[in-house]
Amino acid sequence: MISKETLDSLKTNIASITKYQDSSLTSRPEWGTITFDVVAAEIDYALSMTSSLAEMPLDSLTDIAASELFNSMPDVAQLLDQIDSFDVEQGNASATRDETARGLKDAVVYMHEQYGKWLPYLAFRRGDTDANINKLKDAVSTAQEKMSEVESYMRQKQDEVDNIVAAAREAAASAGVATFTHAFDKEADKLAETSSNWFWGTIGCSVGTVVAIVLLYFWPSLPADADNWAIVRNVFMKVSAVAVLLNGSVWCARMYRALAHQATTNRHRALSLQTFQAFASATDDDRTRDAVLLAATKCIFANTSTGLVEEGGSVQDPSVQFMEIGKKSSEVS
Numbered sequence: 001m002i003s004k005e006t007l008d009s010l011k012t013n014i015a016s017i018t019k020y021q022d023s024s025l026t027s028r029p030e031w032g033t034i035t036f037d038v039v040a041a042e043i044d045y046a047l048s049m050t051s052s053l054a055e056m057p058l059d060s061l062t063d064i065a066a067s068e069l070f071n072s073m074p075d076v077a078q079l080l081d082q083i084d085s086f087d088v089e090q091g092n093a094s095a096t097r098d099e100t101a102r103g104l105k106d107a108v109v110y111m112h113e114q115y116g117k118w119l120p121y122l123a124f125r126r127g128d129t130d131a132n133i134n135k136l137k138d139a140v141s142t143a144q145e146k147m148s149e150v151e152s153y154m155r156q157k158q159d160e161v162d163n164i165v166a167a168a169r170e171a172a173a174s175a176g177v178a179t180f181t182h183a184f185d186k187e188a189d190k191l192a193e194t195s196s197n198w199f200w201g202t203i204g205c206s207v208g209t210v211v212a213i214v215l216l217y218f219w220p221s222l223p224a225d226a227d228n229w230a231i232v233r234n235v236f237m238k239v240s241a242v243a244v245l246l247n248g249s250v251w252c253a254r255m256y257r258a259l260a261h262q263a264t265t266n267r268h269r270a271l272s273l274q275t276f277q278a279f280a281s282a283t284d285d286d287r288t289r290d291a292v293l294l295a296a297t298k299c300i301f302a303n304t305s306t307g308l309v310e311e312g313g314s315v316q317d318p319s320v321q322f323m324e325i326g327k328k329s330s331e332v333s
Contacts, residue, residue: 002059006066010058013070016077017050025083034088039101042108043083046076049115056122065118072111079104184270188263195259198252205249212245 002010025043027035036043050073058066082100090096216238226234276292 002061002063002066006063006070007058010066010070011054013073013077014050014054017046017073017080018054020080020084021047021051023084025080031086031088034093034097036083036086036097036101039104042105043080046080046104046108046111049111053115053122058122060122061118068114069118072107072114075107076104076111079107181270181273184266184273188266188270191259191263191266195256195263198256198259202249202252202256205245205252209242209245209249212242216241 020043026037026040053069061069079100083104086097086100087093220234276295
């Protein structure tokens, strides 16, 4: 193993380099524009190597290994001393700087070669490798334990999650039913208000027609000596005025009937949705809910006979259409 004298000499050489750890060796105000930036990387690497070497178990080396490390350091220490004592006022300062930089590069490369031989062995002797392996094993073991805990927790919470999802779906469905119920009610109110306007328009046109008939019966009157053309023209004007008012009354009446029919239909749909929601909430059986949904579909989307308009033509049962849509949706999902 290494002797005390060799170990002390090695530590002394290491200290001769690490003493510049906090010194500025690349540029100084008194140097002006002349700097050692070209070897800044080599300076940092030399200081880093010796600093890490000082923390290694050097007593585990042999005299031969220590001598190899020892012999690679004096040149680096000497060149660092030259940089530290560099004076720009000396003759040919730039040439001196360049020569010192070249020498430092070669010396650092040589020290790196010797340092690289023994670094893995020293790191192993220091115990960093074993410690890191143990830390990695501990981390893997801890991760496995955490994973087992998470899996156990997820299994315990699976039922709770399923219940939450089911409740969320029911809430969403209820919210959707409530939204459409409100929409049908709102549309029914709007149509009822519009149909009321057409109703009063029908009354106004009807009253206007009666008043026009009475007035046109007496005015304008024809003179006793009126010819046939004058009689025809008078009659045509009166009939035309009455016909316009009468057609207006009929048109307003038709619009009132159509809008009143739509308002009644939308009100019926809103009540059907409310009834469906009440029956669906009263049972947990899926088949019963399907039956209620089918019946509600017939009530909501079937052609409702209100007596306000005439029902014509044959319309396909909407429940069949909705059942087909449900089947296709199930196939896609």
